[in-house]
Structures are given as structure tokens and as C-alpha cells.
Amino acid sequence: xxxxxxxxxxxxxxxxxxxxxxxxxxxxxxxxxxxxxxxxxxxxxxxxxxxxxxxxxxxxxxxxxxxxxxxxxxxxxxxxxxxxxxxxxxxxxxxxxxxxxxxxxxxxxxxxxxxxxxxxxxxxxxxxxxxxxxxxxxxxxxxxxxxxxxxxxxxxxxxxxxxxxxxxxxxxxxxxxxxxxxxxxxxxxxxxxxxxxxxxxxxxxxxxxxxxxxxxxxxxxxxxxxxxxxxxxxxxxxxxxxxxxxxxxxxxxxxxxxxxxxxxxxxxxxxxxxxxxxxxxxxxxxxxxxxxxxxxxxxxxx
Amino acid sequence: xxxxxxxxxxxxxxxxxxxxxxxxxxxxxxxxxxxxxxxxxxxxxxxxxxxxxxxxxxxxxxxxxxxxxxxxxxxxxxxxxxxxxxxxxxxxxxxxx
Numbered sequence: 001x002x003x004x005x006x007x008x009x010x011x012x013x014x015x016x017x018x019x020x021x022x023x024x025x026x027x028x029x030x031x032x033x034x035x036x037x038x039x040x041x042x043x044x045x046x047x048x049x050x051x052x053x054x055x056x057x058x059x060x061x062x063x064x065x066x067x068x069x070x071x072x073x074x075x076x077x078x079x080x081x082x083x084x085x086x087x088x089x090x091x092x093x094x095x096x097x098x099x100x101x102x103x104x105x106x107x108x109x110x111x112x113x114x115x116x117x118x119x120x121x122x123x124x125x126x127x128x129x130x131x132x133x134x135x136x137x138x139x140x141x142x143x144x145x146x147x148x149x150x151x152x153x154x155x156x157x158x159x160x161x162x163x164x165x166x167x168x169x170x171x172x173x174x175x176x177x178x179x180x181x182x183x184x185x186x187x188x189x190x191x192x193x194x195x196x197x198x199x200x201x202x203x204x205x206x207x208x209x210x211x212x213x214x215x216x217x218x219x220x221x222x223x224x225x226x227x228x229x230x231x232x233x234x235x236x237x238x239x240x241x242x243x244x245x246x247x248x249x250x251x252x253x254x255x256x257x258x259x260x261x262x263x264x265x266x267x268x269x270x271x272x273x274x275x276x277x278x279x280x281x282x283x284x285x286x287x288x289x290x291x292x293x294x295x296x297x298x299x300x301x302x
Numbered sequence: 303x304x305x306x307x308x309x310x311x312x313x314x315x316x317x318x319x320x321x322x323x324x325x326x327x328x329x330x331x332x333x334x335x336x337x338x339x340x341x342x343x344x345x346x347x348x349x350x351x352x353x354x355x356x357x358x359x360x361x362x363x364x365x366x367x368x369x370x371x372x373x374x375x376x377x378x379x380x381x382x383x384x385x386x387x388x389x390x391x392x393x394x395x396x397x398x399x
Contacts, residue, residue, distance in 0.1 A: 025351055072310075074331050074342040081345050188341070195334075 028177040029092060033169045036100055040168065040234045046101030047130065047227045048237050049171070050120070051275055052159075053093030054131035057121055058283075059152055060086040061290045062139055071142055078188060082149070085181040092174050094120045112299045122294030126279055126287045133274040134217040136283045143196055143203070144210035150189035150254065151214055155221045157182045158246040159238050167235040190254045197258035208260055215263045222247075225275040312361040313339040315346075317353035325357050333358070 036042060063083035070076035098105045098116030105116045106123035114122075134152060139145045160182060163175035196203040222244045224232075231237025255262055272278045294300065310332040316325035328347045333339035339358040348356065367375055379385070 072332065074333070074346060077349075078342070078345040081349060191338075191341075 029170065029173055032173045034096075034099065035169075037167045037169075037234075037236060040231065040236045042100045044227050044230055045168065045236060046097040046104050048231045049093045049097035049100065050104065051130040051225070051228070052163075053090045053097060053117075053120075054129045055135055055152075055156065056086040056093065057090035058129065058131040058135040058286070060084070060090065061286060062135065062137075063145075063149075065139055066145065075142075079145075082185050082188065085178075085185065089174060089178045089181070090121070091117050092170065096168075096170050096174075108298050113301045114294070114298065118294065118302075122291045123298070126284045127277045129274075129279065129283070129287065130277065131274050131279075132217070132220055133280055133283075134214070134221060136274070136280055136286055137214070137217060138282050140210060140213055141206055142192075143206035144213050146189050146192045146196065147207070147210040147214045149185060150193050151218060151221075151251070153182050153186035153189055154250045155243060155247055157186055158243040158250075159240065162238045162242070166237065171236060186250075193254055194258045197260050204260075207258070211260060211262055215265070218262075219265055220273045223271065223273065223275075228275075310334050313343070313358045314361050314364060315339075315343040316357040316359075317343075317347055318355040319353055321354065325355065328352075330361060331358075336360075 036045065060083040063079050063086070066079045067076060070079055094117035095115070098120060102116070105119050108114055108119055108123065134148065137148065139148075157179065160175040160179045164172055164179065166172045166175065193207065197207045198204070222240050224239050224241050228237055229239060232239040232242075251262060311334075312330055313333055314330050315328050317328045318325045331339065331342040331346055333342045336358065340356055343356045343358045347353070
């Protein structure tokens with residue numbers, strides 16, 4: 001747009017471009033080269049994409065469970081928006097996994113129109129999911145969900161900011177878009193964290209116990225899986241251990257504003273963890289609910 | 303819930319679709335303060351790429367004309383078509399007029 005002409009805003013080519021219906025949508029991956037980088041093992045790339053995609057998918061599913069239950073209508077919409085952002089990140093990541101290694105995609109009845117990313121989301125068994133366990137724990141109350149979202153988005157934002165430099169053009173493009181989304185998610189969670197910690201005695205108590213409940217899942221975020229290390233060396237992925245300093249700095253800033261202290265971090269995370277397909281007891285139930293409709297209609301067209 | 307709904311004031315939300323257009327009233331939301339109002343407005347009303355700018359204003363700060371004064375306010379302009387600027391040429395370079 002020519003900044004010198006105020007009329008330009010009125011004469012865009014699209015005659016439907018009025019406020020009531022947003023227009024000008026664009027595809028993040030349009031024009032992005034989807035060739036697989038030669039330096040990267042295909043099966044490892046697929047596993048890595050599943051890890052990042054499953055983190056987003058399972059977090060989206062937990063956030064979606066707030067729909068109809070949130071304390072205010074506006075918060076409900078906000079949480080659903082965040083869930084949709086994450087679902088939008090999961091889609092191309094799972095599709096990338098399927099492209100890199102088609103053997104990861106569960107087989108469906110012949111003629112099924114279900115695309116590979118949906119097959120991965122809705123037809124894998126719980127053990128095949130690679131998400132960190134932080135994403136799958138029960139929502140708890142709004143305070144606990146806020147703490148979990150703060151931890152998740154702080155960690156994921158630090159990861160995505162580095163992933164923008166990936167030698168895999170698709171991972172880089174997905175990360176570049178997601179950085180803006182997750183920055184908002186982090187801001188949303190941090191504001192509620194501080195507001196509730198500094199609110200009433202009851203809201204502060206809940207925020208402190210939310211912190212206690214979520215904190216045991218923090219250490220796992222920074223334990224590098226073999227695949228993450230190899231991808232980092234190949235220039236396609238990020239070593240999660242490198243994210244710790246950024247994460248600690250942000251959390252310290254938010255906690256200082258809230259005048260709350262995170263509990264001491266356990267020296268070692270329980271291994272094997274979510275990256276190896278080992279999940280908590282609540283996870284199978286979550287996956288069953290998430291997949292129930294798709295599994296009932298394996299030839300469904302959505 | 304009803305208690306918090308009452309304690310959070312109502313805000314009117316105006317969204318501008320693009321540079322060059324006006325902010326248009328799109329609806330209202332509840333929020334505890336101005337900063338939260340902007341965020342709630344963003345979350346509720348710009349989900350479909352509708353806007354590039356948001357105004358949120360406390361509803362109780364808006365002065366509104368009263369329906370009881372409708373005749374005195376608006377009827378006098380009902381018969382003055384000559385106030386429309388339709389009696390001169392518009393230059394070709396001015397679009398959408």
C-alpha cells in the first residue's frame with residue numbers, strides 16, 4: 001500500500017473486503033519448498049515433527065476442554081482461540097511427518113479420504129504420541145491451567161524462535177508464523193498469572209497450588225531426546241536443553257511481578273518420558289475422547 | 303459467575319478493517335480494565351482477520367441521544383435533500399464517491 005494515499009485503503013481489488021468478514025487470508029506454506037533437506041534422516045525428521053506437532057495437538061485438546069466451562073465468556077473465546085492456533089500448528093507438522101516417513105501414518109480402509117495428518121492425529125494409539133507430559137495433565141482449575149499455559153508457551157516460544165533458523169524450509173515457515181501466535185499465548189497467561197497471584201487471598205492460594213501441581217512436569221521439557229539432539233546437529237531442530245536459560249529468565253520476571261516463587265526443580269526428569277511415548281494415566285482417556293468421532297467414521301469426509 | 307459479570311464493566315468495541323476505513327462498532331464485551339478490554343476485544347472480534355486497529359471504550363462513558371428526543375433531533379433534516387452534495391462534478395481521481 002502506498003502510504004501517501006489515504007484512498008488506497010478503499011480501493012483494494014476485493015469488493016467483499018469490508019469489516020464484517022475478514023479477508024486477505026494467506027497460506028503460511030504457500031511457495032515454501034517442501035523438499036526434504038538432504039542432511040537429515042527422514043525417519044528422524046518425521047519423529048521430530050511428531051514431537052512438535054503432538055505437543056501442539058494435545059495442548060489444543062486440553063484447552064478445548066475449557067469450552068463451556070470457562071469462568072467468563074470472553075476467556076472461553078480466548079482459550080478456544082489459543083487452542084485453534086495450536087491446532088493450526090499441529091496440522092502442517094503432522095503432514096510434514098507423514099511426508100518425511102509415510103510408514104508413520106496408520107493405515108485406513110481403502111478409499112478413505114482422511115488426509116495423513118488426520119490419520120496421525122486420530123488413528124494412532126496413545127503410546128505412539130510423542131508429546132511432553134506437561135501438555136496432557138488434567139486441566140485442574142483456571143489457575144492451574146494458566147500456570148501450565150504460561151510454562152508451555154514460554155518454552156515453546158523459545159523453541160520456535162530458534163526453529164525459524166531450521167534448514168528444513170517447512171519447519172522454518174511453520175515456526176515463523178507460530179512465533180507471533182505463541183507470543184500472544186504467553187502474554188495472555190502471564191497477565192492472568194500476575195493478576196490472580198496479586199488478586200484475592202483465594203486467587204493467590206490457587207495460583208500457588210497451580211504452580212505446585214504443574215512444576216514437576218517442567219524438567220522434562222529440557223531433556224533432549226536422541227532425535228532432538230541429532231536434528232539439532234543437522235541444523236533442522238533445536239536442542240531443548242539450550243532453552244533453559246531463556247525459560248528461566250522469563251519465568252523469573254513473571255514470578256517477580258506476581259511475588260510468587262516457583263518450587264525448586266527436580267534434578268532429573270523421570271525417564272523415559274512423553275518423547276518416548278510414555279504417558280500419564282490420564283492420557284489414554286484424553287486420546288480416546290479426542291479420537292472417538294474420527295474412529296467411528298474412518299471413511300468420513302470432514 | 304453472575305457476580306463477576308456484574309462487577310466487570312461493559313465496554314463497546316470498535317474495529318478498523320484497514321487503513322483508510324473508519325472504526326466501526328462491532329459489539330460489546332466485559333472486562334476488568336482497559337487493557338483487558340482490548341485483549342478481550344481482540345479475542346472476540348478479530349478472530350477472522352477483521353481488523354488492524356481496535357478501540358474499546360467504557361459503555362457508561364458514551365453520551366447517547368435519547369429515543370424520546372428522536373423527533374426534535376432528526377425529523378427536521380428529513381425534508382432537506384438539497385443538503386446532499388449531488389449538485390457538482392466529482393473529479394475522476396476520487397474513488398468510491
